[in-house]
Amino acid sequence: MTALSKGTDLDKGTGRPMVKAEGVHKSFGPAHILKGIDLEVNPREVFCLIGPSGSGKSTFLRCINHLEKISAGRLYVDGGLVGYRQKGDKLYELKEKEVAAQRRDIGMVFQRFNLFPHMTALENVMEAPVLVKRETKAIARERAARLLDRVGLGDRKGHYPAQLSGGQQQRVAIARALAMEPKLMLFDEPTSALDPELVGEVLDVMRDLAEDGMTMIVVTHEMGFAREVGDSLVFMDDGVVVESGHPREVLTNPRHDRTKSFLSKVL
């Protein structure tokens, strides 16, 4: 689509948001989970999403790469409608291949890592570029090695996930997502399955990524990270956006009672 704009300064000032949600609703059967989400994420922005358990943060993130279908509203990534094609006022569902093509440009990092256990760290990172982008193995291997070096795992390339610590696994997972050269990265509580002493190494990698200008949406309970690295922050509760603004602003001077009571519990 917009190969030129990928992670370059051209993104700045085009005025087009990387992600745009307009009245996004999501229901699972009778359960109404997302109740009209409106937000915009700008290119090169680190966008933090906080909120109590069950408020729909993961669900919203999964809608962005169409792992879940939204029930109402419109969701755009880099100007393109997620999962659908609009002709006139009719929406057409995209075919499986087209959805897969949209997802290539969106990296996702999961709470439970979800590395492929039957592949080494290097193979995990190489797999998608070879399979999906039809890259040659040599090129994919070279990039995978570079990415593993970058996340500080240059000496663990031949290890299987079961032979790595949680923090190391999550860093491999980040490298695996980066190997597809995405223009947007989604993080769903990337550190909450980790022992406290391993959280820092993953956050360091994410901070490094943010400095490089990656557009990131981060669901997190790490308020320190949100305050330091985040460019904007949204507090979600019960499927709606309660409050949004600059992280320092929201975290130190929350305006809504719900935000206040949530922050008093987690800070």
Next chain:
Amino acid sequence: MTDTVDKVPASALPPEQIKAIPVRHYGRWVAAVVVVAILVLIGIAFSNANINYDVIPDYLTADTILSGAWATLYISVLSMALGLVLGVVLAVMRMSSNPVTSTVSWFYIWFFRGTPVLVQLLLWYNIALVFPVLNLGFYKDEMNQVMTPFLTALLGLGLNEAAYMAEIVRAGIQSVDEGQTEASHALGMTRGQTLRRVVLPQAMRVIVPPSGNEFINMLKTSSLVYTVQFTELIKAAQDISSTSLAVVEMYFVASIWYLLLTSIFSIGQYYLERRYARGSTRNLPPTPLQRLKANVRLFASFRRPEAVR
């Protein structure tokens, strides 16, 4: 690593080794004696029986028996391959969200598991009664010409096996964490790519052990295909016994071949399981060969203690 070396706690001294009289397992000795006695009695009974053991080694490598064993082997392997491929297709169909394909798969499994394989073989054998002519558009022939004993045996055994393999494969696929599929989709893989590269390789760990059972069953069930004029091991043994009168001896010969084939495949299964255990355990157990080598080395080092240093 402290500098108070003068005060060594009492527990740091080497403890006195316990010298106790071990519990006597009298039951084991009794059991061993009973087992040996029974084996000896069975041995005596068999050696006094009117069986001509001398002919067994000769018949073991008779041409008829060898080609029979070969036929058993290849019809089993090919039927199993057909069963595996079709089983994967049926399992995927069964789990598909499309109600038509999942119902078709359900009925297939219901029918082929619910009827005796002997009946299925005979149905294929007599398929010309239903479809006298095979017409594929580009290919047309009398059904009786097409359905050779080999093809009849392959279809009978393979299509039956597919129904069982489908359930084994389905269990394997369902054993793989859903997060694996999500991660693959998030990377832009299609469902087919996810299945082939991510889900099936992990499902194999669950699929291989029961498939080993299925294969060994297949080796023996394949003896039924003599009913469709396909000559395999049992048929070969019977052909010889009908002229040589060495009836029981020939069943011994066939049994030895079946034991040999199943033993070989058990070893193959061990290595296959090891291969698919990659990544699921931190360290793979040594193979029997590696264990043997390690023991030999250990033994050598006992003999020549100076060589160890």
